[in-house]
Amino acid sequence: MMQETVWLITTVSIATLAAVFVWVITRSRQRAEYKTIQQSGYRWRKRLFVALAAAGIPLMGVTLMKMPYAAATNADAQALHVDAMGYQWYWEISESEAQVGQTVVFRVESADVNHGFGIYDESMRLVAQTQAMPGYTNELVHVFDQPGTYQILCLEYCGVAHHQMKAEFQVLTNQEEGGA
Amino acid sequence: MMSHANESGNTQPAQPLVNIYVGVSAVVLLLMMIVGLVMRLAQGEMLDISPGFFYQLLTVHGAGMVGIAALGSAAIMWYFASRYLDLSRTLFVANLLLFLVGVVMILGSILGGGFAAGWTFLYPLPAKGMGLWGTGAAALFLGGLLLIGTGFLILHLDFARAITRQYGSLGQGLGWPQLFGRDSGEAPPPTVVASTMVTIVNILGITAGAAILVMSLVNLYVPSFTIDPLLAKNLIYFFGHVFINATIYMAIIAVYEILPLYAKRPWKPNKAFLAAWTASTIMVLIVYPHHLLMDFAMPTWMMVMGQVISYTSGLPVLVVTTFGALxxxxxxxxxxxxxxxxxxxxxxxxxxxxxxAIVDATIRVNMVMHNTLWVPGHFHFYLLIGVASMLFGFMHFLGKESVEQEDRWFARWAFWGFMFGSLGFVFMFLYSGANSVPRRFAEHLPQWVPYDQIASAFVAVVVTSVLVFALQFLARLFATRPVALATEVN
Known part of the structure; x- marks a missing residue:
């Protein structure tokens, strides 16, 4: 899952940085000539720049390869199109269910103020989102890989009942859909 | 005194004025932290407040923290920059007065008028309170922000004047002759370089902020005057991003100026330092689209720029400053x-x-992290443990009779409390964000409540520690003389 990876990368990176600080601090009461430290430090700084660039540039390339923005134009012909309109403080959604594995294109708009269209799975894990903005249509493409009752939460503060602005979206297995 | 000091001949920074700035900052910071604690307690179901009041507190906490971070950081910048630049004390006072009037207006709007549209005042929410607040309250809030922005704009224009007068141009204030020419070793001191950077970016940022504030004010009274919501969002986040980041670039001056006194080593600008600050001047202005990564209607090139510049924007100054400090x-x-x-x-x-923050600026990550508690997790990390620590360090420094003066036991305990409390608090935000807990929710689901309760305990420790910092400073306020001016590092 994306969130676990992000949490792991962040905590390990911060812990590494903290270790460097502690290492330097524990040696701060000793004395050495500053010029020698600077010469060595500048070499390490250059290496750090090179290392960050060497890691960051490929990472940028990989993460930018699959952006969500043009996904709707590339969606397959069988995609389910769902119109979602945000109001203070409820959602109007044209369809209430989709099938597992089906491409769903959410066309998200707002009738009044900015809202956020956040899709949560049954364990209340955020799986995708886009903003809902008056005057604009944001197309969010998502393929649900698990059946269940998904919650749509508002993720942009929109007034006093913002936290109560919810809707449900059912994702069915093929058997469920056939038997319905 | 630090090398390059007193190039302007201004040998007497107005410490009483700075003391007032810092005193106000300490008190407001403490109050805003208590507001933060109340919100976390409410989310943790340990305090019963209405959602309406929660969102009023959210609005006052956001506006108050951004404003006071700027005020305290400006005090640091002004205090040290006044050694090198002939700054106007009148305009420094004017900024404080405009700030205080603005604060009164904002408090009146929120506590009196029920305004609760968030400090980001996203158009058109201020005009659509659904009966909870009226046009007058919204106008009072926007007007208060406008007044505060105007004060800072005046202050930064005075910096621009003083830098230009002392060094010839803003480019020279950034050390461009030394950066692009031969390094003569006569680059402006780090304080001037940082002040120049902040002057440039904040003049642009505040101007954009003023533009959207005025447009929003007109819209309140002339609803037929509408604003493109996406343009409004761009202006707000450009202003907000630049203004809050500028607080770090102002407050870091405390590190550049004070830490050398403790290490007995100078912090001198070299080419890498100057290049980093010039690069950051540009990048802090163009990185703001990373706040809009979930606005799919934005041009794709801006989104790509938002991610790419996020990866690179903090690094130059950050790596140079972190490495320099270590x-x-x-x-x-x-x-x-x-x-x-x-x-x-x-x-x-x-x-x-x-x-x-960089992780969250990755578009694919932002899809599942944007507007979760991950976001306050990262900005509290560099604003609370970063900027607030700089401010408290400066405050503690101002209150000492000499660098060698021993700290009292309660101050040392307050430091450890602040450090561990803050770390616990921000990690609970990050952990909650990694578990998809939305930000800006007055009420949380039962499975999220334990996170809020643990976080509340950490906040209580932070508040207690900051209370000690603030009381100690206020008690010493007029009883000591400044140490920085009497100390030399060569």
């Missing part, structure tokens, strides 16, 4: 007290806080 203290025979500890903690807070 080199400065490594085997220096460093003297450790609450001031130096807070300043080193602040550098760590800034550097570490950037990590979850």
């Amino acid at each position: 080199m400065l203290i490594y085997r220096s025979g460093m003297r450790w007290d609450v001031t130096s500890s807070l300043l080193v903690l602040s550098v760590f807070g800034w550097a570490a806080g950037v990590i979850p």
